[in-house]
Amino acid sequence: MRNGYDPEREYGRGSEGESPPDPRVQSVAEEVPGPVDPLDARLDEAIAAGIKRGQAEKNRRRRALRHRSVAAAAACLALVACLFSIRISPAFATMLRDIPGLEKFVDLIENGDRGIKLALENELMQPIGATDEHDGRSLTVNGIIVDESRMVVFYELRNDMNMEPFRMRSPELKDPQGQSLLAGYSYGDGGEATVERGRNVVRGTMDVWLQPGLSWPDKLTLTVASGEELPKADPTRLSGPSYRVGDELPPEDSSGPEYRVSFAIDKAKFADMKRVYPIGKTISVEGQKITFQEAVVTPLRIALKVGYDPANTKKIFGAGDLQLVDEAGHVWTSNGGQDTTIYFESSYFNQPKELYVEGSWFRALDRDKLEVVVDLDKKRILKAPDDRLKIENVSRSSNGIKLSFSLDNVPEEDKMIYASLFEGGPLKDGAGKSYDGWSSSSGGSMMNDSGKREGYMNIKELPYVQPLTFQLFYYPSYIREPYRIRIW
Template sequence: MYEQEEKKLTDFKNRLDEVSIPSDALDDAVMAGFYKAKKKKRPPYKIWLLQCAAAAILIIGFLASVRHSPTFANYISSIPGMEKIVEMIRDDKGLLAAVENEYYQKIGVSQEKNGLKVTIDGVIADEKGMMIFYTVESDNKEVKVTMLDARVKGENGEDLPAVISHGIPEESESNSYEGMVENFFQNEVEGKKFIWDVTLKEKNGFLEEHFQIPFTIPGDLKISKKIDVNQVVEVEGQRILFKTVTIYPTRVEIHTKFDSGNTKKILGLRDLRLVDEHGETWNRSTDIISTKISDDEITYYLQSNYFHEPKKLYIAMNEIEAIDKDEASVVVDIKNKKILKQPKGNVITEVDVNGEYIVFRIKANDFSSSVSFSEIKDADGNVIQSQGIYNRLDTGKGYIQIGEQISGLSEMKGPLIFEIGSFPSYIETNQKTRIK
């Protein structure tokens, strides 16, 4: 669906110099690039300019595709502000397909308190996920607010356990901003009536406002499509079972289980993706979200292909992050600040104890090639909770510092065991498993 559009976009880009683009449209596209660029720490100047240009080309390409799709164009034009919503989700093929198939549902309910107004503009929702698109407005444009918390609750205020993600409000000269909050529920939800529980805080003051906004999803929620896969893949003697694939409009869940007899601890399937018979891919990023069920069982979450009905569908991967099981932990003598055990290669060069922090110095050029820990235990095997983690890159020096905050660290005497959650050790493969 989108691979062909990418080719059209490339052709379109090559013809840009020959096309007369209205100045207003170009200004809007450039501002969209600024809007996207401000979400992250600004990269070097030349790269930043290229990103802005790329964002402008993508927006122009999107507008061009709308002109070629009357249904999509009519749908976009019928809902005010829809272009901004599309810009928020343009990196997610599944959510874009939901909009294209008119599955975005307008809500338009608001609540006001002390000069602040929160509006739920609309949602893309299913049994397991809900994307809430919102607007915050202030009577005073000098008041800048940030979102402390935002969660969906049941009709009667009951908690709905979920993984929640929301961005930081954009700095703006106006007195309003738009955003999106992602909610991925632990269990499938029922019903169409909910409460959005939101807390806003003034950035440079003590003002804090709490909103509880009841809302009703006007249309029916799409039900999931489940594929019982139950296929084992073996790569260099390591066995991986793909149990089920469940496809929701907001995302895809792939339930995997690793053979307990494997000689390696599998830390992650870094570039897991769905591919159809035409080679169209969902989820190209190596930054894949997952939920650990047990040491040998993980659910991975990919972009959704719900609105695409391929004749054939494959699970594909090219890189497995894995480490020998007997090297899957780091043991630290906290009293003497020494590493007693770590994987081959000695990528951890130093360890220090500073108050409640234990700090590791790791050889790595970026965070993706660093080390992280999934669990901390004492010498008796008791799990110790980490109160916080920080990562610091020593730019140009090839080192990263990882600090784990542990309450009462100075009073602990025995060695601590850090179970490895990620490590730069990979098995290369070219695996495709047909599931449809």
């Protein structure tokens, strides 16, 4: 079980049938289909980075930059979405099997988010059962669980058993006007496809985080790309090339129909299901003031809101080992965060007598060290917080400019991969001109036994004047002081 909040997770993409990865290496990248490990401590960095970049893009163009982390080694983010609960009771399994179309999801709800299980036990599931089918392949939305700001979608993909299994690909959620939902989301499945009546069946879940201040529309449409359908005997799929983090990947195939499933949201199911607990406690960590403002409990998560004093001499990137603990010592697991809000699995339907927030360190950096200046032509770093950050390579391709970097001597306790090292906001060039929307993707990896991180950014090819000035999104610099604060 994950004990601390850590806002990172994505994975590197490899072809099917490649050799098993080096177990010492853990990788992240922008979008890759495949199975998800819901208990990884780096689950949420991708979600946090993606939502932050999405918000920056929204402010500039008033539209969402959707963050899709997926698993294969995102998915997530997250995640993820196959992130479900503790050992389920026979009564609960029977209850779920009684909902048409959902009986096959029992095995997915095994190890993870207790709040999801409790929401199901308390009848928050909304059965859907809507399907779109083309050319022998189909997408079904079996059901949803939703509260005021989070939704979990249960989906099912089917195709002929002689073909490669049909998996979730480039999903989007749209409102009745056809506009993309302003949300972060991640998705994943149970890994291996099952075969039922001569058809591959892939069942998975999609976790959707609505941006703060927004509300759900009455109806949503899930769209999924199909791509090329390949036979299982295709040798290029059985022994295709493997990819390292940062390698240029072939473009995704956009052929085939788009799958579209629309479904309504019954808002009465979760109306008024919210409890707010004021905290209002401020701590000082190495002279930096941090205020725990309030906890908001809804059926699918606890939102812990934190504030940082504007007069702080350091920028605080977030808590490193923050967790929620009840009076019996049980830990309520973090499942993400954005800006100054940290999310945890929900205690709404099983509220402990007492709940505490505790931890001992935060990531923070002096405000005069937040810029990194890089000359891409000379492949040199001109300014950085310290000498641990190094450029490994700068290359140009049809995808733009790929900046590869490394980061040394990250402590073992810090499980963040630092893939999205730089802010998604404006980039300034040597002539003082600012550029928005300059980054197309990022990824990274970590060697568990060395404290080293390796990452990359794909930068759009624009008429920059060197050098370029980036703003750090986070960095492995710390302030430390143990704390324990009662929430209720």
